[in-house]
Amino acid sequence: MRENKLQKDYIIDLKNISKTFDDAEVLKDINMYIRRNEFLTLLGPSGCGKTTLLRIIGGFEEASNGQVFFEGKDIASLPPYKRKINTVFQKYALFPHMNVEENIAFGLQIKKLEKSLIKKKVKEMLELVNLKGFEKRSVDSLSGGQQQRIAIARALVNEPEVLLLDEPLGALDLKLRKGMQLELKRIQQKIGITFIYVTHDQEEALTMSDTIAVMNEGKVQQIGTPVDIYNEPKNAFIADFIGESNILPGTMIKDYLVCFHQTDFECVDAGFGENAPIDVVVRPEDIQIVDKEKGMLKGKVESVTFKGVHYEMLITTGEYTWTVHSTAMSQVGQVVGMVITPADIHIMKRR
Amino acid sequence: MNRKSLAYPYLIWAAIFIVVPLLLIVYFSFFEGGQFTLQNYEKFLEDYYIKALFRSIQLALTSTIICLVAAYPLAMILSGKQMSNKQVILLLVVLPMWMNSLLRTYAWASLLENNGVINSMLQALQLPTIKFLYGNSAVVFGMVYNFFPFMVLPIYNVLCKIDHSIVEASYDLGADKVTTFRKVILPLSMPGVITGIVMVFMPALTTFLITRLLGGGKVMLIGNIIEEQFTRTRDLAFGSAVSMILMVIVLITLTFMSKKDSLDKGGGLF
Numbered sequence: 001m002r003e004n005k006l007q008k009d010y011i012i013d014l015k016n017i018s019k020t021f022d023d024a025e026v027l028k029d030i031n032m033y034i035r036r037n038e039f040l041t042l043l044g045p046s047g048c049g050k051t052t053l054l055r056i057i058g059g060f061e062e063a064s065n066g067q068v069f070f071e072g073k074d075i076a077s078l079p080p081y082k083r084k085i086n087t088v089f090q091k092y093a094l095f096p097h098m099n100v101e102e103n104i105a106f107g108l109q110i111k112k113l114e115k116s117l118i119k120k121k122v123k124e125m126l127e128l129v130n131l132k133g134f135e136k137r138s139v140d141s142l143s144g145g146q147q148q149r150i151a152i153a154r155a156l157v158n159e160p161e162v163l164l165l166d167e168p169l170g171a172l173d174l175k176l177r178k179g180m181q182l183e184l185k186r187i188q189q190k191i192g193i194t195f196i197y198v199t200h201d202q203e204e205a206l207t208m209s210d211t212i213a214v215m216n217e218g219k220v221q222q223i224g225t226p227v228d229i230y231n232e233p234k235n236a237f238i239a240d241f242i243g244e245s246n247i248l249p250g251t252m253i254k255d256y257l258v259c260f261h262q263t264d265f266e267c268v269d270a271g272f273g274e275n276a277p278i279d280v281v282v283r284p285e286d287i288q289i290v291d292k293e294k295g296m297l298k299g300k301v302e303s304v305t306f307k308g309v310h311y312e313m314l315i316t317t318g319e320y321t322w323t324v325h326s327t328a329m330s331q332v333g334q335v336v337g338m339v340i341t342p343a344d345i346h347i348m349k350r351r
Numbered sequence: 352m353n354r355k356s357l358a359y360p361y362l363i364w365a366a367i368f369i370v371v372p373l374l375l376i377v378y379f380s381f382f383e384g385g386q387f388t389l390q391n392y393e394k395f396l397e398d399y400y401i402k403a404l405f406r407s408i409q410l411a412l413t414s415t416i417i418c419l420v421a422a423y424p425l426a427m428i429l430s431g432k433q434m435s436n437k438q439v440i441l442l443l444v445v446l447p448m449w450m451n452s453l454l455r456t457y458a459w460a461s462l463l464e465n466n467g468v469i470n471s472m473l474q475a476l477q478l479p480t481i482k483f484l485y486g487n488s489a490v491v492f493g494m495v496y497n498f499f500p501f502m503v504l505p506i507y508n509v510l511c512k513i514d515h516s517i518v519e520a521s522y523d524l525g526a527d528k529v530t531t532f533r534k535v536i537l538p539l540s541m542p543g544v545i546t547g548i549v550m551v552f553m554p555a556l557t558t559f560l561i562t563r564l565l566g567g568g569k570v571m572l573i574g575n576i577i578e579e580q581f582t583r584t585r586d587l588a589f590g591s592a593v594s595m596i597l598m599v600i601v602l603i604t605l606t607f608m609s610k611k612d613s614l615d616k617g618g619g620l621f
């Protein structure tokens with residue numbers, strides 16, 4: 001969990017935000033804060049309200065209820081052009097009637113900066129996004145990845161306090177996307193401002209973020225560092241959404257002892273109470289395959305799929321079919337033993 | 352049969368009904384009894400005809416400007432997403448186009464006549480009557496009324512196609528509504544504006560029907576002069592020469608407009 005620091009560290013503070021479109025409740029009482037200079041990702045499946053929340057921060061949508069504080073001031077009634085926030089749109093939204101330089105210079109011209117200064121800043125920005133010398137190119141002569149960089153440059157040149165990014169890499173192919181993820185992280189660290197990033201791609205979120213806010217059905221399910229979210233998912237939805245998981249119902253017998261799959265396991269969690277109903281999460285890569293006599297659980301290999309780095313195996317114990325990732329391959333039909341160490345058992349409160 | 356040969360019937364049709372008549376007009380205007388002459392064009396330089404030409408251009412320009420000024424805000428309101436009954440309004444704009452324009456202009460003539468419907472009503476209300484008809488303003492009114500939809504539709508279409516996120520990007524970068532309109536929406540809608548201008552200016556420049564019905568023979572435009580040569584005075588040679596002159600003016604305007612259009616990178620008319 002991230003510790004509550006001083007209030008003045010928050011650049012954006014959302015209080016009781018809710019939003020309804022017609023009759024649909026898209027956001028339900030969102031409370032969260034975003035710290036200065038952090039890379040925060042709003043992660044969730046489509047329709048979870050993450051884009052709406054971003055649009056409320058940007059000023060393109062008004063919250064039905066609640067307040068948006070920016071550096072301590074309520075900005076709910078400020079139009080987007082008065083906010084110290086800039087946005088990189090999903091489809092880049094570059095101005096088609098302007099060339100690269102005019103696109104990037106747009107915000108600066110509105111601020112009526114001196115021409116020579118604008119030219120210098122545009123040049124610096126193009127260098128930052130690795131597109132030196134692209135000033136006079138027309139926008140539609142650029143590839144998707146290049147357009148994306150221009151969109152980022154066009155937003156950053158205004159020196160915003162916060163940059164909003166709405167699934168900016170969604171339209172790019174896998175390889176380019178991976179490259180851009182690192183690039184974005186590099187840019188964020190170099191200029192040191194707050195990034196709020198919306199994505200449905202959990203891997204993207206884990207790669208880039210300082211903090212992830214997992215959203216589902218209009219609510220923030222969990223906020224934490226990528227490691228927290230991955231290792232200590234708060235509920236079954238998160239465990240399932242972030243990476244692959246084996247999720248089983250169980251009972252917390254007492255502190256450090258949990259029963260699931262009709263077997264008692266030692267674990268490292270405490271504080272759930274005695275005989276409390278809980279859900280257990282075990283990540284597929286945390287299960288070790290051993291000889292059948294040595295295993296805590298015994299199961300038959302149902303299928304084996306080669307995934308590149310590892311094999312993905314489905315192993316059934318009769319009661320539950322486990323997903324297991326292992327670099328060593330077992331044969332289909334073989335009976336194997338499985339070992340789960342205490343640290344790899346994650347306990348969640350039953351919802 | 353390949354695709355190309357499908358075009359032959361049209362080519363033959365075009366040759367017979369477009370190219371040949373055009374060549375005939377050129378011929379008629381330059382040759383008198385087999386002899387080359389410029390006398391028909393010289394005749395056009397008379398004050399009466401030059402005035403008619405300038406009056407035509409002036410009235411066509413006036414009605415184009417009025418159409419543009421009235422149509423742009425309407426198209427903008429209609430293309431906005433908060434508009435709920437825009438289909439109805441759009442239909443109302445387009446509806447008159449489905450009726451014969453002769454009929455509609457006749458209707459206006461009888462409405463606006465000195466003892467027409469409107470003036471009768473004014474009289475019944477003991478108000479002074481207004482002399483609407485037979486002047487430049489009545490002709491301009493007829494042009495605006497007839498060609499207004501041709502200005503609204505192309506502008507509306509172009510405005511609808513502008514991605515809303517581009518407008519949002521402009522707000523995001525610090526532009527208020529006025530600046531966004533000036534720097535983003537207006538330039539992006541130029542192809543529609545140019546198409547609209549061409550679609551209104553051209554028919555307004557060449558009309559003779561509106562002038563006849565609402566101008567009552569008092570306003571002579573270039574279209575009326577051509578019509579007169581072919582129907583009344585039977586001076587085919589002079590009629591052809593005036594047609595040629597009008598055609599050249601139209602061509603120059605089109606070239607100018609299409610050049611402007613391509614500068615604005617619009618997917619325009621030509």
